Amino acid sequence: MLNTLEGILKQDNFSSSDIVKLLSSDGEARTLLFRKSAEVKEKYIGRKVWFRGLIEFSNVCGKDCLYCGIRKGNRNLVRYNLTDDEVLEAARFAYVNRYGSIALQSGELESPSVTGRIENLLHKIKELSNGELGITLSVGEQTPEVYKRWFDAGAHRYLLRVESTNETLYRKIHPGDIKHSFSRRMACLKYLQDIGYQTGTGVMIGLPFQTLEDLAGDLLFMEEFDIDMCGMGPYIEHADTPLIKHSGSLLPLKERFDLTLKMIAIIRIMMKDINIVAATALQAIDPIGREKAVKIGANIVMPNITPGKYRDSYKLYDNKPCTDDSAEDCQSCLEARISLADAEVIYGEWGDAIHYKKRLEG
Numbered sequence: 001m002l003n004t005l006e007g008i009l010k011q012d013n014f015s016s017s018d019i020v021k022l023l024s025s026d027g028e029a030r031t032l033l034f035r036k037s038a039e040v041k042e043k044y045i046g047r048k049v050w051f052r053g054l055i056e057f058s059n060v061c062g063k064d065c066l067y068c069g070i071r072k073g074n075r076n077l078v079r080y081n082l083t084d085d086e087v088l089e090a091a092r093f094a095y096v097n098r099y100g101s102i103a104l105q106s107g108e109l110e111s112p113s114v115t116g117r118i119e120n121l122l123h124k125i126k127e128l129s130n131g132e133l134g135i136t137l138s139v140g141e142q143t144p145e146v147y148k149r150w151f152d153a154g155a156h157r158y159l160l161r162v163e164s165t166n167e168t169l170y171r172k173i174h175p176g177d178i179k180h181s182f183s184r185r186m187a188c189l190k191y192l193q194d195i196g197y198q199t200g201t202g203v204m205i206g207l208p209f210q211t212l213e214d215l216a217g218d219l220l221f222m223e224e225f226d227i228d229m230c231g232m233g234p235y236i237e238h239a240d241t242p243l244i245k246h247s248g249s250l251l252p253l254k255e256r257f258d259l260t261l262k263m264i265a266i267i268r269i270m271m272k273d274i275n276i277v278a279a280t281a282l283q284a285i286d287p288i289g290r291e292k293a294v295k296i297g298a299n300i301v302m303p304n305i306t307p308g309k310y311r312d313s314y315k316l317y318d319n320k321p322c323t324d325d326s327a328e329d330c331q332s333c334l335e336a337r338i339s340l341a342d343a344e345v346i347y348g349e350w351g352d353a354i355h356y357k358k359r360l361e362g
């Protein structure tokens with residue numbers, strides 16, 4: 001096994017079966033994988049981490065994804081929508097504390113008023129930060145026209161996880177209606193890339209029905225699509241969602257966590273200069289989960305800067321960490337944590353994916 005794995009790690013390209021072998025590695029072989037991914041990160045990115053201050057500005061959602069705690073059908077939570085002033089205040093906090101960028105995230109809604117509101121917020125955030133704050137959007141599927149308006153208003157990165165690139169699996173974890181179409185999600189990712197966004201996607205790891213071959217397919221898709229940013233995290237059950245009925249068939253949480261670290265390590269080796277986020281969901285399983293991800297390949301962390309009183313209501317999954325903290329707590333806690341992971345937080349820079357710049361240069 002060790003020999004096979006060493007051989008695979010020397011290759012320039014991985015096949016699906018190579019990736020499955022890497023995902024199955026344990027003991028020394030697993031250590032080798034992590035050592036290699038850490039080396040790649042150090043060589044191409046350095047021991048650096050950039051912050052994206054995360055503003056979860058609304059949990060109102062028009063979709064009913066079967067895994068998600070803020071799905072429309074869940075009546076067991078208080079719905080909220082930050083006021084524009086609260087959003088701007090959070091953005092100002094990020095700016096004053098020299099976070100290079102923020103990320104605006106919410107449930108998925110499509111309407112002229114949502115489009116206009118976000119466009120207006122983008123203008124105002126650019127204004128209050130002298131154009132210095134980088135802005136990532138993560139507000140789901142929209143028309144190409146809407147994506148373009150937001151791009152023109154100053155958003156330059158967009159995160160849209162495909163959740164799974166196996167259409168059969170995708171259909172099992174979403175309702176079978178037009179609102180949850182696999183092909184539209186894929187099309188949206190393409191619109192974003194064509195408009196010029198730094199484009200990010202990712203999947204959940206350890207979903208019911210998911211196989212290692214599915215995960216290998218996910219990584220190969222990301223490589224082929226030529227993404228700039230990757231956000232992947234473990235699937236974590238939420239008691240008030242339909243998918244809870246499959247809990248019995250899931251991998252133990254620790255194994256989902258381990259598989260996520262391996263996915264991060266492998267994508268880092270495959271796509272050396274992209275931005276990879278250390279997902280918050282990792283920390284729901286392991287108190288130093290994000291730091292572990294930073295050590296083996298991730299270079300982006302998203303401190304939560306949503307006003308404290310709303311945090312409990314943005315529960316995508318059970319046991320979501322840091323919902324009791326304030327933005328100030330998150331910063332000092334994270335800074336200490338990142339240095340424990342032997343990395344350094346870079347302030348006052350956007351921290352764009354090197355991959356994106358190279359992609360543009362062709």
Ligand code: SAH
Pocket residue numbers: 067068069105106107108138139140141159160161163203204233234235236237238281316317
């Ligand atoms: N709806 C927006 C973003 C909000 S949800 C969009 O799709 O653009 C952000 C991410 O949380 C989702 O993409 C999904 O991958 C993740 N998520 C949702 N439910 C989850 C769960 N139960 N466990 C782990 N991650 C989950």
